[in-house]
Amino acid sequence: MNKKSATIYDISKKLNVSVATVSRALNNHPRISQATKDLVNKTAKEMNYKQNNLAKALKSGETKNVGIIVPFVNTNFFSSVIRGIEEELSPFGYHVIICQSHEDVNIEKRHLNTLLNAQVDGIFMSVSRTTIDTAHIRNILDTTNTPIIFFDRKKDISGISTVTIDDYRGGYMATEHLIKEGYKNICHFSGDLNLEIYQNRLNGYKQALKDHHFQVKEENIIMTGSSIEEGIEAIKKLWDRKSVPDAIFSASDFAALGACQELKKRKIKIPQEVAVIGFSNEPFTQFMELPISSVDQTPVMMGKMAGQVFLESVKENGSGISTEKKVVLAPQLYIRKSSRRK
Amino acid sequence: MNKKSATIYDISKKLNVSVATVSRALNNHPRISQATKDLVNKTAKEMNYKQNNLAKALKSGETKNVGIIVPFVNTNFFSSVIRGIEEELSPFGYHVIICQSHEDVNIEKRHLNTLLNAQVDGIFMSVSRTTIDTAHIRNILDTTNTPIIFFDRKKDISGISTVTIDDYRGGYMATEHLIKEGYKNICHFSGDLNLEIYQNRLNGYKQALKDHHFQVKEENIIMTGSSIEEGIEAIKKLWDRKSVPDAIFSASDFAALGACQELKKRKIKIPQEVAVIGFSNEPFTQFMELPISSVDQTPVMMGKMAGQVFLESVKENGSGISTEKKVVLAPQLYIRKSSRRK
DNA sequence: CTGTTAGCGCGTTCAG
DNA sequence: CTGAACGCGCTAACAG
Numbered sequence: 001m002n003k004k005s006a007t008i009y010d011i012s013k014k015l016n017v018s019v020a021t022v023s024r025a026l027n028n029h030p031r032i033s034q035a036t037k038d039l040v041n042k043t044a045k046e047m048n049y050k051q052n053n054l055a056k057a058l059k060s061g062e063t064k065n066v067g068i069i070v071p072f073v074n075t076n077f078f079s080s081v082i083r084g085i086e087e088e089l090s091p092f093g094y095h096v097i098i099c100q101s102h103e104d105v106n107i108e109k110r111h112l113n114t115l116l117n118a119q120v121d122g123i124f125m126s127v128s129r130t131t132i133d134t135a136h137i138r139n140i141l142d143t144t145n146t147p148i149i150f151f152d153r154k155k156d157i158s159g160i161s162t163v164t165i166d167d168y169r170g171g172y173m174a175t176e177h178l179i180k181e182g183y184k185n186i187c188h189f190s191g192d193l194n195l196e197i198y199q200n201r202l203n204g205y206k207q208a209l210k211d212h213h214f215q216v217k218e219e220n221i222i223m224t225g226s227s228i229e230e231g232i233e234a235i236k237k238l239w240d241r242k243s244v245p246d247a248i249f250s251a252s253d254f255a256a257l258g259a260c261q262e263l264k265k266r267k268i269k270i271p272q273e274v275a276v277i278g279f280s281n282e283p284f285t286q287f288m289e290l291p292i293s294s295v296d297q298t299p300v301m302m303g304k305m306a307g308q309v310f311l312e313s314v315k316e317n318g319s320g321i322s323t324e325k326k327v328v329l330a331p332q333l334y335i336r337k338s339s340r341r342k
Numbered sequence: 343m344n345k346k347s348a349t350i351y352d353i354s355k356k357l358n359v360s361v362a363t364v365s366r367a368l369n370n371h372p373r374i375s376q377a378t379k380d381l382v383n384k385t386a387k388e389m390n391y392k393q394n395n396l397a398k399a400l401k402s403g404e405t406k407n408v409g410i411i412v413p414f415v416n417t418n419f420f421s422s423v424i425r426g427i428e429e430e431l432s433p434f435g436y437h438v439i440i441c442q443s444h445e446d447v448n449i450e451k452r453h454l455n456t457l458l459n460a461q462v463d464g465i466f467m468s469v470s471r472t473t474i475d476t477a478h479i480r481n482i483l484d485t486t487n488t489p490i491i492f493f494d495r496k497k498d499i500s501g502i503s504t505v506t507i508d509d510y511r512g513g514y515m516a517t518e519h520l521i522k523e524g525y526k527n528i529c530h531f532s533g534d535l536n537l538e539i540y541q542n543r544l545n546g547y548k549q550a551l552k553d554h555h556f557q558v559k560e561e562n563i564i565m566t567g568s569s570i571e572e573g574i575e576a577i578k579k580l581w582d583r584k585s586v587p588d589a590i591f592s593a594s595d596f597a598a599l600g601a602c603q604e605l606k607k608r609k610i611k612i613p614q615e616v617a618v619i620g621f622s623n624e625p626f627t628q629f630m631e632l633p634i635s636s637v638d639q640t641p642v643m644m645g646k647m648a649g650q651v652f653l654e655s656v657k658e659n660g661s662g663i664s665t666e667k668k669v670v671l672a673p674q675l676y677i678r679k680s681s682r683r684k
Numbered sequence: 685c686t687g688t689t690a691g692c693g694c695g696t697t698c699a700g
Numbered sequence: 701c702t703g704a705a706c707g708c709g710c711t712a713a714c715a716g
Contacts, residue, residue, distance in 0.1 A: 003485055003487050005485070005486060007692095008693070008694070009693075018703045019693090019703090020696080021701090021702055023693095023694065024702085031702085033701065050458055050459055050486075051694085052400075052692090054405065054460075054693075054694090055692075056693080056695075057694095058394075058396045058692090058709070059693085059694055059695055060695075060708090065439070072425065073421050073424050074418065074421040075421075076416065079415050079417075079421035080416040082415050083415050083442065086440060086441070095439045095441070096440050097407070097437045097438065097439050098424065098437075099428070099437070100425065100429070100432075116392055117392055117394070117395045118396075118437060119396050143345055143347070144392075145345050283625075287599060287629075288629065288630060288631065300416070349708095349710085359686075359687085360687045361687090361709090361710080362686075362687060362688075362711080362712085363686055365711060366685095366712095369711085373685060373686085374685070375686095378686085394708090396708085397708070397709035398709080399692095400691095400692045400694095401709085401710055401712085402692085402711075
């Protein structure tokens, strides 16, 4: 009892009309009589007809599917961006296909290929940490018409639209905020500098210091990952020195949390003795009894903008032209107890 | 300059062999000489050939795509399940398509249809809160061969496999834990009883009370949603009474958090005066300065199991038989400060 | 070992 | 207003 779904051919046989008529009736073609349309639609429903989008896509060249490649799907940031993309594109009939790169450029490459084989109409991606060489991505641009859109973690490739937040500005804002609160010795927990976002946050930090006549000390820039443990380790390392900082701008909320935990353990008062501000505005930052200041990346909005950029590029592609767009969103500073002195 | 990708037909023309030979060479068919294979593969690479999976799927009837319908993608629970499914299925060449129902049964229906039109090989879903009638789902079972797999939020439909945790047991464990810690007047924050999971957690709570000779009082069961605000409201309502509880088992971590916040505001000591335990083991529960006890749902594992159930059903479908599976995972109790008296 | 051809399901010319 | 026939790209059955 194999339930094969009915095709327009089945309907045409039953009704003794041609498949063309059935197809047109189903698609509400103007030159079909209302009577036939009604009849076809009625029997289609009766026979439980379902349009096979595969065949349609093969014919039209549009699958109405887009791919999204992220390192991992179960983080607040990436899942929120995905939410934004899905909500922007779903009304236009698109489906989103999710792939995880696990921060591995080889897996990323493989996904890129399988998505292309699946004939997706576009690819959204945040590159993995191990993506240094981008030849494989540029190659896609040269050999296909599939638009690629970078969000957050971009690479500089001409022809690829990007949607990011102004990480430089975020870093600047966070640092300046600490300065204005009166902190004098601000150190920075930076992430993997292979990713532009962390370079930019770092540069924003540096520039804010300079603009306010503070010295940028290399020893105040600590490389950490995005984990609680690395935040703890960073504090341990810092407090082994003779002069300790009075404020921390962490490029990661998790490292900021680790810092808070370790500082508390050492009975160092936040924000009286040391201020802490993170980045990403992870949900937990506001739930803490000592809420942690952070820079919001507006991820859902980022997804929606990325969706819009894609939709525009689809339109343009029809008309021949195709320009790259660079959307930069404004980061939002959330000042909470961990960095407010008064 | 439209970059249309090469087809096997292009390769066959260039090499003066038939398309069948090209297809077979590309698929490493045994009855093709190594020389031809090498030649075909080489020129395929040169011409930047990409296999069109649409055509393949149309022919084979397998798209190697599965759909996942969840209320929202950007929650820790659902994004973690998705991660599990993706990681289980990706090695077998499957892609996952994500749809959000926004807790709306009509949107859910629409997604179900478009996924079917897209010829997905299977559908994973957690039903929306507004899904009371399930005729549309049963109809799919009757008219297609597409396997459906419920995870977490299931409905009782014969023929549909399910992967859940034992919510009854989770509720029982949480309640019994509170009893053993010496709490005497335990109340329960329940979620939407239209969803089985909340019924089960509630039933587990009731049974644990009975088994330990406590009375089940209806006024101790408060209906709340899964938000901080509703947790706060629930506490306000409870503390308006003459007799207040000394422990709360909340079916939602967010409501539990709201409760903690409101209790703290009222200078009521946790866990000395009132114990709190939540459900879901949201990341934030362990990050708090007063970490909140919770019941873990092992969402990634749930996704992996759902993926396995699907893979088995695909195999079985080939051999004709098709049995439904009911996988029930064990919940895990995480006891933290919020419910540990000593 | 290789070639010819049909067909997967649909939309779409071109005729009528 | 409707029908006949082609083609999207690929695999597989049948022939050689």
